[in-house]
Each structure stands twice: as C-alpha cells, then as structure tokens.
Amino acid sequence: MNHLRFLLRYIRIYKFQYFIGFVFIILTNWVSVSIPKYLQLSIDLLSESISELQHSQDKLFEYLGVMFLMALSLIIIRTLSRIFFFNPGRAIEYRIKNDLFDKLNHLKKDYYDQNPTGAIISRIQNDITGVRIICGFGMMQIFNILSALSFTPYKMWELSPRLTLYCVIPIIVIFIFVRFGMYYVVKHSRKRMKNLQDLSSFIISALAGIDIIKGFDLGSWSRNEFGAINKLLLNMSLRISFVRSFLMPLLHNLENVLKALILFVGGMFVIQEDFTIGELTAFIAYAGLLTLPIMGLGWLTTMIQQGLVGLASLETILSQKIPKESIKELPPDISSHLFNEGIEVKNLNFRHSDTEDDILKNISFKIKPNQTVGILGKIGSGKTTLINCLNAYLPVNDNSVFIGGRDINTLAFSDINRIIRTVSQDVFLFSDTIENNIKFGINDEINHAHNPMEKVVYESALQEEIDRFPDHMETIVGEKGIMLSGGQKQRISLARSMMQPCDLLILDNVLSAVDYETERFLLKQILKRETAKSLLIISHRVQALAGADEILVFENGTITERGTHQQLIHRSGLYQETWRLQNKLDEK
Amino acid sequence: MKSKRFKNSNDLQLLGRFFTYLRPYSRYVVGALMAIPFATGATLLVPWLIVTIVDDYITKFNQTGLMLLVGFFASAVLLGYVADAIYTYTLQKAGQLAIADMRQDLFRHSLTLPRTYFDKHPIGITLSRLTSDMEAIGESLAIGVLSLVTDLIKTIALFVFLFYLSWKLALVILLLFPVIYFVVSLLRKKLRYYFNLSRESLASATAFLQECLNGIKTIQLYAAEKKVLKQFEQKNRKFFHSQTRSNIYDSTLFSIIDGLTSMMMVLIIWYGTDQIFEGAITIGVLIGFINILSKIFIPIREFAQQVAVIQRALSALQHTNDLFSQTSEDEDDGDVDPKVAIKLSRFQELCFENVSFKYNEDGMTVLKNLTFCLKKGDRIAIVGATGSGKSTILKLITKGYGNYDGSITINGIELSSIPKKTLLSSISMMQQDVYLFNTDLAFNIALNRPHVDQKKVQESAEYVYAHEFIDQLPDKYGYQIIDNGKNLSAGQAQLISFARAIAGESELILLDEATSSVDSVTENMIQKAIEKIFQEKTVIAIAHRLSTIRNSDMILVMKEGSIIEMGDHDSLLNQQGYYIELLDKMTKQSA
Helix, strand or coil: CHHHHHHHHHHHHCHHHHHHHHHHHHHHHHHHHHHHHHHHHHHHHHHCCHHHHHHCHHHHHHHHHHHHHHHHHHHHHHHHHHHHHHHHHHHHHHHHHHHHHHHHHHCCHHHHHHCCHHHHHHHHHHHHHHHHHHHHHHHHHHHHHHHHHHHHHHHHHHHCHHHHHHHHHHHHHHHHHHHHHHHHHHHHHHHHHHHHHHHHHHHHHHHHCHHHHHHCCCHHHHHHHHHHHHHHHHHHHHHHHHHHHHCCHHHHCHHHHHHHHHHHHHHHHHHCCCCCHHHHHHHHHHHHHHHHHHHHHHHHHHHHHHHHHHHHHHHHHHCCCCCCCCCCCCCHHHHCCHHHHCEEEEEEEECCCCCCCCCEEEEEEEECCCCEEEEEECCCCCHHHHHHHHCCCCCCCCCCEEECCEEHHHCCHHHHHHHEEEECCCCCCCCCEHHHHHHCCCCCCCCCCCCCHHHHHHHCCCHHHHHHCCCHHHCEECCCCECCCHHHHHHHHHHHHCCCCEEEEEEECCCCCCCHHHHHHHHHHHHCCCCEEEEEEECCCHHHHCCCCEEEEEECCEEEEEECHHHHHCCCCHHHHHHHHHHHCCCC | CCCCCCCCCCHHHHHHHHHHHHHHHHHHHHHHHHHHHHHHHHHHHHHHHHHHHHHHHHCCCCHHHHHHHHHHHHHHHHHHHHHHHHHHHHHHHHHHHHHHHHHHHHHHHHHHCCHHHHHHCCHHHHHHHHCHHHHHHHHHHHHHHHHHHHHHHHHHHHHHHHHHHCHHHHHHHHHHHHHHHHHHHHHHHHHHHHHHHHHHHHHHHHHHHHHHHHCHHHHHHCCCHHHHHHHHHHHHHHHHHHHHHHHHHHHHHHHHHHHHHHHHHHHHHHHHHHHHHCCCCCHHHHHHHHHHHHHHHHHHHHHHHHHHHHHHHHHHHHHHHHHHCCCCCCCCCCCCCHHHHHHHHCCCEEEEEEEEEECCCCCCEEEEEEEEEEECCCEEEEEECCCCCHHHHHHHHCCCCCCCEEEEEECCEEHHHCCHHHHHHCEEEECCCCCCCCCEHHHHHHCCCCCCCHHHHHHHHHHCCCHHHHCCCCCHHHCECCCCCCCCCHHHHHHHHHHHHHHCCCCEEEEECCCCCCCHHHHHHHHHHHHHHHHHCEEEEECCCHHHHHCCCEEEEEECCEEEEEECHHHHHHHCCHHHHHHHHHHCCCC
C-alpha cells in the first residue's frame, strides 16, 4: 500500500483531468445501457400487429432518433473519457522518467556496482510500462468496470431478476477458469523472457568469439548449446500457446453461453407471457454489454499486480538516498580560493565493504598549488582507488582527505569536481560529434569562460586526425559513427578536460595508448600548466613521471617508496626495477 | 539450402522462406485447416439459431421445440469453441516449431559468415535478427495472420448469411462500408505517423539514458548532471507529445467503430420496419441482423491493427532473408584429399610470393607484392607503424580474407585449395584481443578439442607460466569466467590465450603481440612465455617488444603495405634505414 501512496503523489497532480475522465466514463456507460432500452421499445412496437404498428410509427421513429443521437454522442464522450485517462497516464510516465533520470545521475559507484546498467534500463522500461498502464488504462478500467458492472446488472434486474440470477452462474464459473489461465500465462511468460535472455547472451558470446569458434572448430559445440536453449524457449512458448488457445477463448464464448441461457429461460418466460420479445432482445444486448467489462476485470487484476511489482522496483531506485544531498555549495569567493592551501591526504584507509581487506592503507601525502605528483604501481595496487577517493567518486572516512583545510566530506560534490578534474583510464565518450564531446568539459554554471577550441585541439595532439576525419569536428564517434582507437579516445578525453581551467588535474594512465613521441608532446602541453595549477600523474612509464616534484610508489595499497626520480632510481625497489626493465628496451 | 539474392523481394517471396520451414509440420497446418469449416459453421449457426428460435418457437409458443433447439444452440457454441481452440493451437504450434528450426538454421548460418560480414555488421544487428525479428514473426503469425484469416472467412460467411436472410438489409450494411473504410484509413494514417514518431523518440531517449548510465562517472566528475537532465527531458518530452497525439486518434478510432455499430442498428431497424410492413422479413430476422452487426464491425477495427503487426513481421522476414542470403565461407566440404592432408600434417614451410591484397574491390591496396618464406624452426617478426598492413598478413594466413593476388603456399600447397578447417587445425593463433567464453577456465584452454584432456590443459598452462596464477584462483581450472574475462587481469587473459594456442600442439604459431599496457612485472612474465615459444616453435609474430624483435631470425619491416627492409636485427641496424627510425619511435624512453 506504500507503493500506492507513492503513486498517489503523481496521480494527485492530474486529479482534475482524472475527474473529467471519470464524469465521461459514467456518461459513457449510462448512455450505453440506455440504448438497449430503446431497442426493446422499438422491437416491442415492431412485434405488434401491422395495423397497430402503423399508429405507433411516429413513436418508433422517435425511439430510433433517440438511439441515433445517443450513438453519435457516445462516440464523442467515449473518445473524451479515454483521452482524459490515457493522457495523464502518459504525463505521469514522463514525470517519473525524468525523476528517475535525475536520481540515477546522482547515485554513486556503490549503487552501480550492485546494479548493472543493462538491468537498470530494462527494469525501467518494463516497470514504467506497468505503472503507465495503471495510471492510464488501469484507472479508466477501474471506473469503467465499476460503472458498467453496476449499471448493466441493474438494468437486467429491472427487466427480470430471475433471469439475471441465472446469468450469474456461468459468469462466475468461466471467470474462475480464465483467471487461472491468465495467472498461468503471466507466470510462464516471465519464464519465457528469462529463456530469451539466456539465448541472447549466448548469441552475443558466440558472435563475439566467432573467430575462436571457427579457428578451433567449435561450431557444432555452439550449435548444440544454442539448440538446447532454443528448445527450452520453444517448449515454454508452446505451453503458453496451449493455455492461450484453450482457456482464454472461454471468455469470448461467455456471450454465447449467456445467449443460450437467455434464449432458453427467457424464451420460456415469453412463451408463458411473462416477458416480451423486445425485453428478450434487450436482455441479450445487455448480456453483450456485460462480457466486455468481465473480460476487463480479469485483466485488470493481473495488470494492477504487475504494475505494482513494477512500481515497487522503480521505487527502490527513486527512494535511494543521494549522498551528501544536504550539503550546500560554497559561495564562489570561498570556493575559488579553496585550493590555495592544496589538497592533503591524511592516513587514508579504504575498503569497499566490511568483508574485504583494505585496498588503501594509511596513505598520506600533499599536493600544493603548482606541484606535480607522480604515482607508479602495479595493477591492483590501489592507484585508481586513491584517485576515486580524491575526486569523491568513492566515499572516504572523515578526516582523511582535506581541500584547503576542509574535510572533503563537508564539501558538496560540485565544489570538489570544479576544483579537481579527473581524466580517467576508462575513457567514456558520447556517441555525438567530436566537438560536442570536447565541449562536454564546459560547465556554464561554473564559468562561462573557456579555452578556444582550436588551441585545445592542438594541445591534445588531435589536429592531424581531425583534419583527416570525414566531417572533421562534426564527425560522430562511437557506435553510430567512426570507431576510434584507444589513443584517439584518450586524447579526446584529454581535450575535454582542458576546455576549462581547474586547480588539480588528475591523469590516470591516460597516455598509455599513445606512442612516445606523442606522449612527450602531450606532457609538454600539460606541464605548461595553463589548464591546471597542480598535477597528479599516474603512469606505468617512468618517462612520464620523471619530472614530478614527488613520486609515490604503490604496492598492495601502501606507499612503499617516495621521492624524486633521481632519488628513486638510486634506491632498490619497484621504481628502480621498472626503470631498468624499460631502459633495457632502450639499449641497442 | 538455396541462398538466392533477394533484391526486390515481394511479400510472397518473403513468406516463401518461412513456408519451407513450415513444410515438415504440414500435418499441424492441415489439422488447423480442417477445423476452419467447423468454426465457421458454428459462427453461422449461432445467429441462424437465434432467428429460428425467435421466429419459430418463442413467437409460436413451442416449449419442447425450444428446449431442443437451445440444446442444439449450446452444442453449436461448444463446437465453435473447440474448433477455434484446435485451429489456433495447432497453427501456433506449427509456427513455433518452424521458427525454432529457422532460428537454429539462422544461427548455424551466422557462424559460417566470413570475417568481412562481422567487420561491417555490429553483433547487435545479428542478435536482433535471431531474437526480436524471430519474435516478431512468431507473434504476428500467432496473433495477426491467424485471426486475420479466420476473421476474414467468418466475416465473409456472415455476409453471405445476411444476404440469405435479407439481401436488401445486407445491402444497407454494405453501403456503409466505404464510409467506414475511409474513416479508418484516415485515422490509421495519422496513427502510424505518431506511432513511428513515438518509437523513434523513445529509442533516442532510451539510448541517451543508456549512454548516460555508462558514462555516469564522467558526468559526475564534470558535475554535468543538470546539463544531461535537460537533454533527457527534451527527448522524453518529444515522446510524451507524440504519445498524447496518438492517444487522441487511437481513442477516436476505438469509439467510432463502436458508435457506428449502434448507428447501423438504428438504420437497420428503420429500414427493416418497411420490410416488415411489406412482409419481406420477420422480426426474428431483424433481431438476427442486430446480433450479427457487432461481429462484423469489430473485426474491421482489429484488421486495421493486425495490418501493422503483419507489416512488422514482413520487415522482420526481410531482415532474416538478408542475413540468410549473406554468402558463407567455403566450408561444408569436409572431404580433404588424403594426399594433401598427409602433406599438411607436418609443417615444413610457408611462402608468400608477390602477394597483393585489398579489402574492397575499389579500396586501396593494403599489401603490395610481398615475398618471403618461413621454414620450420624460423622466427619471423613483422614490424611497422599502425596501418602498415602487419595484421593483414596474419589474417591472410588464417584465411580470414581470400581474394589475394599472387600465391601463398604451405608445404607447397596453395592456401586457397586448403579447406579452412584443415588449415586452422595446423596453425595456432595467439591474438591481441583475447576472447574468453563464459564457462570454466579449463574449457577456455581446451576449447572442446578431443586430444586436449585435463592433463594437457595443465601442461599447456605450465608451459606458458599461467599455472602459477591459475593455481591461486578459487576453483583453479574450474574458475568460472564472467563477461569475457572481466574477472581476470589483461595479462592473465593473455597467458590463457597462450596456453590455448600451445595446447593445439601445432608447429606454426602466429603471434599478435599485445600493445595494451600491463604493469611491468606481468609484462615480464608474458615476455618469458614468448621467449620460450620462440625457442621451441616456428613463429611469425607482429612484434612490439624489442626482445621479441631481437630474438627473431628475420625481421620484415613494413611501410604502407610493402616490405621495405628485411634481415636480422644487426644487419638492419647496419643499414641505417627506416628500421632505426621505427625502433626509435617504438622504444625511445628519454626525451
């Protein structure tokens, strides 16, 4: 019920539209049940003898006129009743989607570690459909069925209470059967979806490894694996088909069953002269009106159940707490001077969860304005984790990281990220033009000033490639456009970081995919310090670190060596070893 | 299987492929067809019985006859229900079986497609052919075509029946058809427009959402949350607007058909009154007409909806046909000349003679006049800048691409006359992009090869120094790989691909040395493995490390598709040519 309260917040926004829809739905049903009444009167007039009929012809035309007008107005009010329910449903979908998007943008790494993006997206797509259906079609059906199932039986009761009671029996029996069928179909459709997902992931895996499959003659193996999943899928489809074919059509035949019953019992009444032919015709027409809402009732409960499941799962996203939501941004005159004292890391420890060992142990160092610090270390030694602690991508303990003497935990994310800019190892580019990707680095809210594009393109060594690309700066990258090499992606991401000045620029193994000559050029540009006052450079290559004011060597989450290049190469350890290995390649 | 080109294939041709898959299950189709007369008969019997019951029994006060006829009526309803169910189920069964077969064949076919196909088509496209397109075909056949056919037959039958009852009244209904057709098609046109618009805008909004989630870190590190939200809202609003518009047309269409049925009823009674005066029809006939009306108009509304579903299925069939008509690689032969097989069983030499190659007919020449020979025990290193054609050489040797000029021979046999399967079993490839299957680690080394048992797997792993780290994994060789090796480091994955190649026991090894950055210690381990392979096998390598280059007997220096220098390390150094320049670029450390 909590879920409903959540939904009510959105529904309340459109209460006026829903109310109009409600009025129209009542009108629709009222007019619908009124038509058979006039049908009955007309038929009764017609079944009289011809001489009498000629007298009442005017009356007959009056009835027919009323029916015609009713049918005409029914078109309009029914259309309106649907629009006034469906459109708020869509509007609520629109609002929830925006809210979800905003929420997801503010959630941090710990959330995404537990929830793969593919799963989030498919969840949103499926769940939002359920919610939209509740808010649109579902809301309409609730009122529609309620009013139809009260007006129609009332009219039937008016005509003949006994006959109405007879009709209740088949309705209940068939309804129970069909409800069971619906339950079965929904349950097995879910299993079938799972089979289909398994099939998809096998196809992806097989096609991605097509060269291996061919090279190692794995064709028959993969065909068998595929065949097995395909078979499961087929069996599930057939089971669903069976129920759909044999159980569901019972409802479509409800109308005929009722007709048989009415013809028999009602026919008897007519013969006994308790009932007129017109009343019998009207009663049959009412039976027809009754089957639609009963079919709707069967789906409505399923629909609401599914919608509520979807709602609950969307709510788990929407109710996520955004970390540090209450912290306000600092006034610009304070935040712009925050880095004057640099950044300080004091006895920083970090672990992802309580079960794990510490990834970072007792890390302490400082970066002052205009300083460059370098980091070298093996894969998995904690370098990238450290960076994610500095830029607040990961949560750190209190009193571990300070910017300008303030604990990073007391600063808003936006303040931290405008002081610290990170170019991370895993480059992400939007499938958009190169220009828009680079311009992504401009944040209008912070500062309207930015570096000229030409300069940035030159300094990130992109000029030559961009001249070569078909549409130059307008070239689309990514899936829909050209495929970039790792080095090209890294340089675009570097260019993006150079669009606006910042205080500390962190380069996490950014230059790994470019050749040495380009690396030298890029380092020269960065070391001009036009973009950032201070630098933190992580690299496997000693060459990139040699010029740093201090170099930290990471092993197993601790700093094992620190000093300048000259100091470190004269001390035995990982730095010296790496330096030697890399220099060995240099001898000729 | 015939695979003809389908350039302007029409709908019937498209269905042709599906029917070939349906043929083995024709008994179900026949069963379904046999149910149709019963279903149609029952549909007609019901209104006819109503007319008869009213005219001959109720109005004539015949009680016993009424009982009998209502019993008859009930049996007709039951018969119709059973016939309908049998028809639907058997036809769906045939369709699903055919689709499962088709899917299996399509998958088999995809596996035989050449490299050139996968270069041009992202995996996602082939995936949707095998999944969502198949679903669309299944759905439209299960729901669309099925009900279309029976609805059509039943509607026609009902009309015939109406004409039999009273051709004048039936004509009145028929006159209104053009009006309904006009209204429905007008609304459908609008609906289709907004349907397409909303599908496009939904796709673009979803794609953007997905992209933002993938790039969430970048967005947060640039504090760009508000910026992307604004973009998303724009795309989302577009979807919302097109949806509200299509709701309006959809609601109108729904209500008009309903309303028209009622208006038609009035017309029928109004006109029927005169007919009753003239004694041309009875009251029962009029009631029968009123009862049939709704059965005639509702299918028209659904017909309009089914046309869209069928359209989707036809385009899905078109897609599958396109995939089927992609030519596969030579394959299938299986029979190799035994003499050739013996000659190939022991590697002796691999020779390139004046080999030139371009990927596309009108594209640029990637390899120009290559000539070199690799004898048993030789080690060749290929060096050159990116795009100089190094990896193309390996792709030609493994028959990734054909159509080269000149000649490539193994043990004196021209490559084009060796089936790919035979060739690949005598060559081991160590690739830069390591591909791992999401099963256990041992399978990833053995790859289902009959001669590679558990022992061989471990030996191979030990050979390339991979055993050491495997032994420390939770389940050792049973360690489950997820997401193409996400739970291994890049260096570890490399070593597994080495072990995989070594387990093949082939003499000739093709090595594409990785350029990606791993830490120096892992790199050292990889280097040790490579050195060992170099000592004991015949190797042709795309080399990036100086040690690999120096350990080779011959170095091919490539530039723009040609071999411009050739020789061992020392002699090339002495030449003072492009090689030195290249080495400088590749390895120079200090500025």
